Amino acid sequence: MPAHVQTTTDEPAATQEDVAREWARRAERQGLARVMRASQPTPLNSRVTAATRDIVADYLRTAAADLGRPVASALEVGCGVGRLTPTLAGHAEHVTAIDMTPRMLDAARSACAGLDHVDFRLARAEELPWRGGTFDVSVSVWVLMHLLDGEQLSQVCASLAAASRYLVLIEYEGARIPVSRWSRLRSLDTYLALMNGAQVVEERSLDYGGDRSTAALVRFPHPA
Ligand SMILES: C[S@@+](CC[C@H](N)C(=O)[O-])C[C@H]1O[C@@H](n2cnc3c(N)ncnc32)[C@H](O)[C@@H]1O
Numbered sequence: 057m058p059a060h061v062q063t064t065t066d067e068p069a070a071t072q073e074d075v076a077r078e079w080a081r082r083a084e085r086q087g088l089a090r091v092m093r094a095s096q097p098t099p100l101n102s103r104v105t106a107a108t109r110d111i112v113a114d115y116l117r118t119a120a121a122d123l124g125r126p127v128a129s130a131l132e133v134g135c136g137v138g139r140l141t142p143t144l145a146g147h148a149e150h151v152t153a154i155d156m157t158p159r160m161l162d163a164a165r166s167a168c169a170g171l172d173h174v175d176f177r178l179a180r181a182e183e184l185p186w187r188g189g190t191f192d193v194s195v196s197v198w199v200l201m202h203l204l205d206g207e208q209l210s211q212v213c214a215s216l217a218a219a220s221r222y223l224v225l226i227e228y229e230g231a232r233i234p235v236s237r238w239s240r241l242r243s244l245d246t247y248l249a250l251m252n253g254a255q256v257v258e259e260r261s262l263d264y265g266g267d268r269s270t271a272a273l274v275r276f277p278h279p280a
Pocket residue numbers: 079090091092133134135136137138139140154155156157160179180181182196197198199202203
């Protein structure tokens with residue numbers, strides 16, 4: 057695993073440890089600024105959060121309709137402060153939520169207090185902590201962009217494709233102001249190319265304050 061990787065900005069390359077330290081630092085912020093651009097006005101962050109919850113809920117409903125039964129198991133990769141976790145919990149019989157930042161995970165636990173069907177795990181995505189498990193739906197919202205190393209990203213994407221029947225993926229494709237050295241912008245096609253058998257069920261382009269993201273519901277051809 058290379059110690060350093062190049063990012064989309066001219067800043068010095070960040071290491072995996074740099075990225076982890078940056079998330080620990082962001083976890084000290086208040087409210088949505090912990091997991092969203094701190095420079096964005098709070099009302100915009102609130103609107104984007106409501107819209108993102110709606111998209112995730114829509115895609116979970118579509119996956120359930122396609123399965124012909126309720127979603128039994130969901131995996132959330134990079135749950136942050138649990139902004140979206142209760143939405144997953146409202147549409148799945150069991151949720152496994154993973155994040156690498158202890159303070160984020162603490163906040164997510166509080167956000168899901170009383171939801172007994174949500175399990176939290178402190179882990180890095182690149183350790184593939186879900187390996188060996190299977191999930192009806194995996195959800196990753198603005199997380200894979202923080203995997204800077206191409207080889208690690210390939211492993212994570214391949215592993216998610218093998219473990220999931222559906223994936224809800226939301227990632228930045230273009231930013232109004234340059235993203236920091238903690239992120240790397242990639243197209244949806246770049247992610248799909250790393251996921252064996254990926255078929256796009258639905259795709260939406262999102263523009264929030266000039267930041268462009270793509271939201272997609274992806275299906276994998278696992279046997280019933
Ligand atoms: C932009 S926030 C998004 C959080 C959540 N998905 C949401 O939309 O509210 C990114 C989160 O991913 C976590 N994260 C970043 N890289 C990670 C990695 N390699 N493994 C696990 N978690 C990671 C960070 O700790 C942070 O909580």
